[in-house]
Amino acid sequence: MKAVRFSRFGGPEVLEVVDLPDPRPGPGQVRIAVRAAGVNPSDWKKRQGLMGQELPQTMGYEAAGRVDELGEGVTDVAVGDHVFGFSADGAAQAELAVLSTYAPVPPSLDFPGAAALPAAVETATRALDQLGVGSSGTLLISGASGSVGSAAVQLAVVRGARVIGTASAANHAYLRSLGAEPVAYGEGLVERVRALAPGGVDLALDVAGSGVLPELIGLAGGPGRVVTIADFTGAREHGVRFSSGDAGRAVHALGGIGELIESGRFSLPVARTFPLTEVAEAHRAGEDGRVRGKLVLVVGAPA
Numbered sequence: 001m002k003a004v005r006f007s008r009f010g011g012p013e014v015l016e017v018v019d020l021p022d023p024r025p026g027p028g029q030v031r032i033a034v035r036a037a038g039v040n041p042s043d044w045k046k047r048q049g050l051m052g053q054e055l056p057q058t059m060g061y062e063a064a065g066r067v068d069e070l071g072e073g074v075t076d077v078a079v080g081d082h083v084f085g086f087s088a089d090g091a092a093q094a095e096l097a098v099l100s101t102y103a104p105v106p107p108s109l110d111f112p113g114a115a116a117l118p119a120a121v122e123t124a125t126r127a128l129d130q131l132g133v134g135s136s137g138t139l140l141i142s143g144a145s146g147s148v149g150s151a152a153v154q155l156a157v158v159r160g161a162r163v164i165g166t167a168s169a170a171n172h173a174y175l176r177s178l179g180a181e182p183v184a185y186g187e188g189l190v191e192r193v194r195a196l197a198p199g200g201v202d203l204a205l206d207v208a209g210s211g212v213l214p215e216l217i218g219l220a221g222g223p224g225r226v227v228t229i230a231d232f233t234g235a236r237e238h239g240v241r242f243s244s245g246d247a248g249r250a251v252h253a254l255g256g257i258g259e260l261i262e263s264g265r266f267s268l269p270v271a272r273t274f275p276l277t278e279v280a281e282a283h284r285a286g287e288d289g290r291v292r293g294k295l296v297l298v299v300g301a302p303a
Contacts (some may be wrong), residue, residue, distance in 0.1 A: 003094030004279050004297075007056040009049035012280035012287075015059070023098045025071035029088055030099050032065035036115035036273075037092045039282045039295040046090075047283070059279070060092030064105055064114035065299075068096075077102070084114035085254060086122075093279060093297055101251040106258040112270050116147070116294035117257060120268055123229060124152035125253035127243045128159070131203045131227050135160030140193060140201040140219060143208025144180055145171035147268060147294045148229065152205060153180045154266045155253075164196055166208070171292060190215050206231055206240075213238045269293035 001022050006014045025031045037060045045051050046059070064084035067077050077083060085102030086092075105114040133139055139156050143149045144165025156163050157179035165180040166189065172182035183192040189212065193201065202225065204216035209230025216226045223239040235242035260266035271293030274282040282295050 001095040002276065003091060004059040004276065005056050006047055006059070009047065009055075012044075012047070012283040014047065015280045015283065017277055017279070020058070020094070022096050023089070023091065025069055025074075025098045026088070027072040028074060028100070029071040030067050030074055030077060030083065030102055031069040031071075032063065032083060032097055032099060032102075033068045034063045034065040034092065034095055034097050034299045035111035036064050037094075037097070037276075037297045037299060038062040038115045038117075038119060039093075039274075039279075039286055039297060040119050041286065042119075044283050044287055058089070058091035058094070060094065060097070060297075061087050061090055062115060062118035063087060063092035063097045063099070064111045065097070071098075077104075082111070082114075084111075084117060086118050086251065093276065093299075095276075095299055101254060103254040104258060106261045108262060112273050112296040112298060113268070115296050116268050116270050118254060120147040120151040120294070121155075121253045121257050122245075122250050123148050123243075124155050126245070126248075126250035127205050127227050127229055128152060128155055129250055130241060130243055131205060131225075133159055133161050133203060137202035138162040138164060138197050140197075140204040140216065141165045141180070142185065142204065142206045142212050142216060143167075143210065143230070144175055144182070145292055146207065149207040150174075150178055151266075151268060152207065153178045154260075158260060158265055164193060164201065174292065185210065185212070190219060193219055205229075206234075209234075213240055270296050272296075273298045 003020045067081045082105040083102040085099040088098045088100035145167040163180040166185040175182040200219045204220040204226045206228035213234045271291045
C-alpha cells in the first residue's frame with residue numbers, strides 16, 4: 001500500500017509517499033480502505049522531531065473509509081461499512097489503516113467530513129471533562145475558531161455552558177453562529193472579557209497556546225480552573241493542567257457525535273482537501289496558521 005512516511009526530521013519536504021506492507025487488524029480492531037485522513041498540528045511536530053526520535057515514522061492519527069477486514073471479536077460493524085476513527089499506530093495517512101476506535105460515518109457527512117472529526121472531538125471533550133464543564137457557569141476559550149476550539153465551543157454549549165471565545169475579528173461572526181460570545185485576543189483581553197463577565201469566568205481553556213495563561217488564571221480565579229492543550233511549558237510554570245492523552249483519551253465522544261451532527265448541534269468545516277501525494281502542501285497550509293477548519297487528505301476512490 002501507499003503511505004506517508006519520513007526518514008529524517010525537517011520541513012514538509014522530508015515527507016514521502018512510499019510502499020509499505022499492508023497492515024492487519026488485531027483483536028477488537030478493524031482495517032479500512034482509507035478514503036480520507038485528517039491533518040493535525042501534531043503531524044508537523046512529529047515531523048520536526050518534537051514527538052519522538054525514532055526513524056522512519058508514518059503519519060496520521062485519524063481517518064475515514066470502508067471497512068475491509070475485521071479483527072478477532074469485532075461484531076459491531078461489517079465489511080463494507082463506512083466508519084471513522086483513530087489509527088492504532090499513527091499510520092492513517094495511507095491507502096489502508098487499522099482503527100482501534102471507530103464509529104459509523106454520520107449519514108449527512110462525506111468521508112472528508114468524517115475524517116475531520118476524531119482528533120478535534122476527542123481533544124475538546126477530554127479538556128471539557130477535565131475542567132468539569134457542565135450546565136452552568138461561564139467558560140472562556142482562548143483560540144476558539146480553530147478545529148479544536150470550535151469543537152469545544154459547540155460541545156460546551158450542548159452541555160449548557162455560557163461560552164466566551166477569543167478569535168480575530170474576521171472570525172467573530174463564525175463564533176456567534178456556534179453559540180459563543182466573541183472577543184478579540186491580544187492586549188486588553190482581560191478588560192474585554194470583564195466587559196462581558198464583570199466577575200470573571202468560572203473556567204478557562206487554552207487552545208491557542210499564545211502565552212495567555214496568566215490572564216486566564218486571573219479571569220478564572222486560579223490555576224486549578226484552567227486547562228491548556230497547547231502550552232506545556234506555561235502549564236508547568238503556572239501550575240495549570242496540561243491536557244494530553246497520556247492520562248486517558250475521551251474516545252467515548254466518537255460514539256455520540258453523530259447524533260449531534262444529525263440534529264444540527266455540531267459541525268466541523270473542512271477547510272481544504274489535498275490528494276495524498278500533496279501531503280507536504282497540506283503541512284505548509286497548516287503551519288501557515290491561517291486556516292479555519294480542518295485540512296484533510298483524500299485517498300483513493302470517492303466512495
